Each structure stands twice: as C-alpha cells, then as structure tokens.
Amino acid sequence: MPPSVFRFAPSPNGYLHLGHAYSALLNFDLARRAGGRFLLRIEDIDATRCRPEFEAAIYQDLAWLGITWETPVRRQSExxxxxxxxxxxxxxxxxxxxxxxxxxxxxxxxxxxxxxxxxxxxxxxxxxxxxxxxxxxxxxxxxxxxxxxxxxxxxxxxxxxxxxxxxxxxxxxxxxxxxxxxxxxxxxxxxxxxxxxxxxxxxxxxxVVIDDALQGVTDVVRGQDLFWSTSVHRLLQDLLGLPQPGYRHHRLIRDAGGQKLSKSTAATGLRELRAQGATPADIRDLVGPP
Missing domain, CATH: 3.90.800.10 (Glutamyl-tRNA Synthetase; Domain 3)
Structure with a gap:
C-alpha cells in the first residue's frame, strides 16, 4: 500500500504566523505518525502580491520549527x-x-x-x-x-x-x-x-485540485476557513477525473478578539516571536494540541 502523502501549501504574500505554524506542524506530525510523506508547496500564482523574500522566510521559519520536507518544492508559478x-x-x-x-x-x-x-x-x-x-x-x-x-x-x-x-x-x-x-x-x-x-x-x-492530484496527496489537512471550498474542489475533481483525497479541517488559531489571524498581525508572526526569544517548543505550546 502506498504511503500517505500530506502537504502544507502557503502563499508567499506575507510572513507566516501562528495559524500557519499550527497547520504545518499538524500536517508534519500526522505524516510522521502515518509513516508517510510530507510535502511543501508554494502557492505563488499571484505575482502582484507574492515576493521572493516571503518565500525565503517560509523555508527559514519551517526549518526553525524542526519541519523537514521533500525536494524539489513545487512552485505553482512554474x-x-x-x-x-x-x-x-x-x-x-x-x-x-x-x-x-x-x-x-x-x-x-x-x-x-x-x-x-x-x-x-x-x-x-x-x-x-x-x-x-x-x-x-x-x-x-x-x-x-x-x-x-x-x-x-x-x-x-x-x-x-x-x-x-x-x-x-x-x-x-x-x-x-x-x-x-x-x-x-x-x-x-x-x-x-x-x-x-x-x-x-x-x-x-x-x-489546488490539480496539484494535489499530480503530487499524489492523499490527506488534505487545512483550516476550517476552507471547509466549504471543498464543495468546489469535489466538483472540479469530478469534472477533471481527478482522485479524491481525504479531508480533515482543523480549528483556526485566533487573536485575543476572536478574529482569524492575518499575515499583517505582527504580534503572532513567527519571525517576531523568534526575535523575542521564543523557541519551537514555545510555538507548540502557544498553538496547543491538534
């Protein structure tokens, strides 16, 4: 039986925050527990907002968290x-x-x-x-x-x-x-x-549906904000004859006011927290259990 394949697919249009950390760590941990594969995909189709420095920061932040991924990384713009x-x-x-x-x-x-x-x-x-x-x-x-x-x-x-x-x-x-x-x-x-x-x-x-199919992704683990997008994705999979992965939507990490985190929220940015002396273990404590 082929191994399970998980992926984390951020867009390089800003720096990662605690919400990204939670999703990346969850995917990485699930892949390890399943004896499966973990992929990193860069979703950079929006050339007006995506920037090289943000992409470089993604690699730096994930490596700091102790996350490793297969190479080469798929970049959608290619x-x-x-x-x-x-x-x-x-x-x-x-x-x-x-x-x-x-x-x-x-x-x-x-x-x-x-x-x-x-x-x-x-x-x-x-x-x-x-x-x-x-x-x-x-x-x-x-x-x-x-x-x-x-x-x-x-x-x-x-x-x-x-x-x-x-x-x-x-x-x-x-x-x-x-x-x-x-x-x-x-x-x-x-x-x-x-x-x-x-x-x-x-x-x-x-x-997203084409990439998941081409990369053999078996388990899509992402935030609840994308839950109902799955309806469109299932339709496109059917129309294009693509396989259906399993879906697991997870809770969102929110700010003190209960709002979904934004890449513009400096207080929850991984780079800012790291500069303040936070450790990868601290980040796991901040985002909490799956």
Missing amino acids: HFSSYRDAVERLAAEGLIYPSFESRAEIARLVAQRETKGTWPRDPDGAPLYPGTAKSLSIDERARLIAEGVPYAWRLDMAAAWARAGELGWTEHGEGPDGERGAVTALPGAWGDVVLARKEIPTSYHLS
Whole structure:
C-alpha cells in the first residue's frame, strides 16, 4: 500500500504566523505518525502580491520549527501549463465561459441588484457573480477577446453541477459548525466561480485540485476557513477525473478578539516571536494540541 502523502501549501504574500505554524506542524506530525510523506508547496500564482523574500522566510521559519520536507518544492508559478490544459479542457466541454466585467463593474451590478433586495453571497461572504456574460454569443465573446478586453473564465455552475450530480466527502476533522463524517457538497453556494483569468491561467480552486492530484496527496489537512471550498474542489475533481483525497479541517488559531489571524498581525508572526526569544517548543505550546 502506498504511503500517505500530506502537504502544507502557503502563499508567499506575507510572513507566516501562528495559524500557519499550527497547520504545518499538524500536517508534519500526522505524516510522521502515518509513516508517510510530507510535502511543501508554494502557492505563488499571484505575482502582484507574492515576493521572493516571503518565500525565503517560509523555508527559514519551517526549518526553525524542526519541519523537514521533500525536494524539489513545487512552485505553482512554474506549472501554469498544467492549469492552462485543464482550462482548455473545460472550455471544450462547454463548462466554463469568459466574463468581461471589471471588479468595479461587478460591484455596481451587485449594488443595483441589492436595491431590490438582498443579493446572495458565497460562504466567504462575497457576492455571487451578477453578470450576464453566460448569455453572450460565441461571436461576441470572440470579438471581445480579439479586442484585448480583460476577462475571467467562470465555471458554469449549473451545467457543471448537473453533469456531476450529487457529491460529498468524508470529514475526518470538523467543520465550522461541527460537521463531521459524511458531508454533502454544495458547490452551487459559490455561484459561477472564477477558475482562471486572461493574465493568470488558474485560480486557487483550480490549481489546488490539480496539484494535489499530480503530487499524489492523499490527506488534505487545512483550516476550517476552507471547509466549504471543498464543495468546489469535489466538483472540479469530478469534472477533471481527478482522485479524491481525504479531508480533515482543523480549528483556526485566533487573536485575543476572536478574529482569524492575518499575515499583517505582527504580534503572532513567527519571525517576531523568534526575535523575542521564543523557541519551537514555545510555538507548540502557544498553538496547543491538534
């Protein structure tokens, strides 16, 4: 039987904090207990926010914690062709479509709809896509693309969900509202999510399922803030014929006010704590048991 494969996949858009430490240590410890493998993946698709110094700091902080990982490290920015192939496949199957509204235009559309009542929002609180790009003709889409108008590739959620049918996963951790065991996936709650953009041929949702499959990840262990994202991931796995890993969502480390930690919260940054004399054992005490 092949070994279990765990991964920690931070984005180098800031310095790691206690929440990252908890997730990295949990994955590393679970991999060791299972006699499995531990991978580090750098999710750096956002070239405007990801910086080399943050990536270097990730390696330094994890090594200081006593975490070791297999090399080479997969950096998403080096594998855009893999994601582009998936986008082209979904486009050929009529499951995605280009939308041409800017973020400002989408905000205006949402505001207009909210004058007539509440507009639905996804599990993260963002408004669902309110545009009508799905109704554009093939010729009109081709014209806009040829003119160089920026666009995003959106999943036609209704068509995709109808093709996949009922989906779910077994939750080995706990969801934000205590969900355990068999969980029904509800991808429709996210609306027509963005899977790629003209300038970046992927998104978090798309790249994470492709990378997990290509790297043979068997156990996805991550924070509860990503619990309902699993619905989209299960749908994409089904559409692309990718294997389903096991899922375990863990509690979030929060600040004194009960808020989820941010990379801008200096008081909980690993570099700051280390500079103040904290030891790796201190970090384990601060984040607490799994």
